[in-house]
Amino acid sequence: MKGTVYIEDGTVYKGKGFGFEGTRVGELVFNTGMTGYQKTLTDPSYKEQIITMTYPLIGNYGVNDTDNESSRIHAFGLIVKDVCFTPSNWMCRMTIDEWLREQQVPGVYDVDTREITRKIRSEGNKKCVISTENLSIAQLKEICENTELRTDQMKDAGTDHIIEWKAENPKYNVAVMDLGVKTSILRELYDRGCNLTIFPYGTKAKTILNMKPDGVFITNGPGDPEAAEEAIIITEKLITNSNYDEGQMPIMGICMGHQLIALASGGTTYKLKYGHRGCNHGVFDKISGKSYITSQNHSYAVDSSSVLLKGLDVTHLNLNDGTVEGMQHIRKPVFSVQFHPESSPGPNDTGYLFDRFIELMEGGTL
Numbered sequence: 001m002k003g004t005v006y007i008e009d010g011t012v013y014k015g016k017g018f019g020f021e022g023t024r025v026g027e028l029v030f031n032t033g034m035t036g037y038q039k040t041l042t043d044p045s046y047k048e049q050i051i052t053m054t055y056p057l058i059g060n061y062g063v064n065d066t067d068n069e070s071s072r073i074h075a076f077g078l079i080v081k082d083v084c085f086t087p088s089n090w091m092c093r094m095t096i097d098e099w100l101r102e103q104q105v106p107g108v109y110d111v112d113t114r115e116i117t118r119k120i121r122s123e124g125n126k127k128c129v130i131s132t133e134n135l136s137i138a139q140l141k142e143i144c145e146n147t148e149l150r151t152d153q154m155k156d157a158g159t160d161h162i163i164e165w166k167a168e169n170p171k172y173n174v175a176v177m178d179l180g181v182k183t184s185i186l187r188e189l190y191d192r193g194c195n196l197t198i199f200p201y202g203t204k205a206k207t208i209l210n211m212k213p214d215g216v217f218i219t220n221g222p223g224d225p226e227a228a229e230e231a232i233i234i235t236e237k238l239i240t241n242s243n244y245d246e247g248q249m250p251i252m253g254i255c256m257g258h259q260l261i262a263l264a265s266g267g268t269t270y271k272l273k274y275g276h277r278g279c280n281h282g283v284f285d286k287i288s289g290k291s292y293i294t295s296q297n298h299s300y301a302v303d304s305s306s307v308l309l310k311g312l313d314v315t316h317l318n319l320n321d322g323t324v325e326g327m328q329h330i331r332k333p334v335f336s337v338q339f340h341p342e343s344s345p346g347p348n349d350t351g352y353l354f355d356r357f358i359e360l361m362e363g364g365t366l
Helices: 037-041 096-102 113-123 137-145 183-190 205-210 229-240 256-264 352-361
Strands: 002-007 012-019 023-031 049-053 077-079 106-109 126-131 163-165 172-177 194-199 215-218 251-254 269-285 290-302 312-318 324-329 334-337
Touching: 002 106, 002 137, 012 096, 023 113, 023 137, 023 269, 023 290, 037 049, 049 113, 077 126, 096 106, 106 126, 113 269, 126 137, 172 183, 172 229, 172 352, 183 194, 183 352, 205 229, 215 229, 215 256, 215 352, 229 251, 229 256, 251 256, 251 352, 256 269, 256 290, 256 324, 256 334, 269 324, 290 324, 334 352
Parallel strands: 023 049, 049 077, 077 106, 172 194, 172 215, 215 251, 251 334
Antiparallel strands: 002 012, 002 126, 012 106, 023 126, 163 194, 269 290, 269 312, 312 324, 324 334
16 A cells, blocks of 8 residues: 655655555654554554654564553554564464554554654654555645644543442552543552542542542543643542541542643643653652653643642652653642553553552551
């Protein structure tokens, strides 16, 4: 198949197509992970984005039945230098080509992904058309110009109904605000003895509080956090009800949840030039004095100066650009991190943060 990538500034990359024969429009981003493409593509935080993989060979271990972070691919397209059509792995159930075709996601390969990555790093994320159809450049340009990108994907990235995960020997009942959660994140809590009640976007704070949870977990998700107006209000009400002296109910936020805690506390967020995406991002923990390698996927960051006078302390910093990677409340059992501590895909250096959440539900302090 023909494969074409058209960027909103008129730049065109011509290669070969694989996966689904079709055309999609999304935000062009890059991911620096060397492995984990199946987890990446099924991460709801990539909803409606077109991913360029910086690692040159993708698909060499195929696709299996266990590495999905959700029920489907959320990305709108995949761009790689080279794709493997003959994978070798005992868990492999299909090739990435077959999987993308099944999921109706177009892919383009045999293009210079280094050049695309340099362009994104230099100019920032851009609107992009990926096509494996026989369309002219003029047609792709028209499609690009006539398509508006969403910023509120978190509103439909997660569940649309309440889901219960019942632990075998439950110790805690945790309310989960689902903004596009990854299965591996839920499993970290479940494996620590948590019954999980997963609420859809927009669930009222009163509904969550009525279940009298031992803790509240605010998940990752796609889009601009400022577009999550309802979730910001709900988070503010939940923080009000989280207190060391009155029933505790600690709150932990990850990624989008981290940003919502900042906004609900009166802070601000801003869009990064090209975001953080991959499983090799260095983060410094000011509390432990240690540095960790983390898995990340986000376009927005918390403005550190906006939260310092809002009852929040910055606890983690990005070692590459100094952006805020973690916070904790100075008076309440509330904390958050920008990265994905469940390590899927990526290193498992920061699983201790889930243990910290458990300790808070047991009555500990930050």
